[in-house]
């Protein structure tokens with residue numbers, strides 16, 4: 219896999235980051251630290267800023283629970299402007315996916331683009347959301363409608379942050395971990411299968427193994443297909459078309475991670491019905507690593523489900539578009555799957 223254009227550092231207790239990218243970090247006239255409330259006081263963050271960065275750092279925040287709104291982003295840009303931030307300034311975004319998505323988006327906009335550093339502090343952030351430069355806010359209740367591809371100069375995944383995560387927030391990453399095990403190469407799958415239970419239980423070595431393997435894999439994919447143009451980055455959306463539909467239909471009863479788990483199972487069902495999935499039990503073994511919360515009845519309604527699938531922004535001009543699995547590690551995009559197949563797979567979940 220090609221090396222990414224941005225620097226990625228993964229570890230536990232990484233400490234002072236000023237030496238990781240001295241050109242960019244040293245040249246910044248001011249540094250805006252946009253931190254999630256839960257991560258702002260973490261010792262790992264204090265250690266990262268170290269003596270050479272700390273004197274230039276000024277702290278900013280996004281409104282908790284409303285980070286991914288245009289209002290939050292323009293509010294942050296106004297605060298930066300009032301505080302005298304310039305084109306030579308730098309943003310460090312430290313938090314879950316909500317903070318890295320929104321602060322990264324502000325970095326793409328402020329004075330036509332600032333350098334930024336992504337410091338994901340949740341498990342989902344460190345294996346997925348904080349990596350790869352997709353930044354966005356939500357609009358009219360729909361996710362990620364306004365956004366930009368804006369690569370951070372540096373991404374730092376320090377698993378020391380994960381010690382304070384609530385178990386439910388940790389579990390929210392289960393769907394993405396299983397997705398990587400299904401779509402990634404054999405060594406990634408093996409690492410996840412070995413470390414999955416320990417990571418879900420919060421064991422530090424297993425968390426580090428999962429974060430390192432997934433972050434490096436995603437960074438490699440984004441290095442080859444930064445703007446989702448060649449089809450490789452699209453494979454990272456495996457399970458998400460149905461997963462997003464389940465999330466919306468459940469009206470908040472199914473957290474995102476659980477919705478993705480059901481989306482993966484649904485994609486496997488469709489792959490079987492389209493006779494794409496080979497006969498080996500490998501894929502089902504991977505999804506069997508965890509039992510998701512029950513799928514609410516509201517998610518099984520065929521009309522609502524088909525409407526959402528047909529509204530998916532990745533389908534382009536087609537009726538629908540799904541990523542199907544031939545075998546673990548081998549994903550195939552398929553357009554215009556017959557409605558009867560989609561409904562039969564829904565029925566069987």
Ligand SMILES: NC(=O)c1ccc[n+]([C@@H]2O[C@H](COP(=O)([O-])OP(=O)(O)OC[C@H]3O[C@@H](n4cnc5c(N)ncnc54)[C@H](O)[C@@H]3O)[C@@H](O)[C@H]2O)c1
Pocket residue numbers: 254255256257260286313314315316317319339340341342343346347348349350351352353361379380381382383384387390
């Ligand atoms: N850009 C991408 O490629 C991408 C990919 C996947 C998801 N996302 C986005 O990521 C977001 C979800 O991210 P998330 O799951 O990290 O949720 P989140 O950002 O909402 O954070 C979840 C909770 O964890 C808390 N938290 C953060 N760091 C903590 C820490 N170290 N200790 C204790 N608590 C901590 C937060 O305060 C919050 O309450 C969604 O908005 C989604 O759209 C983006």
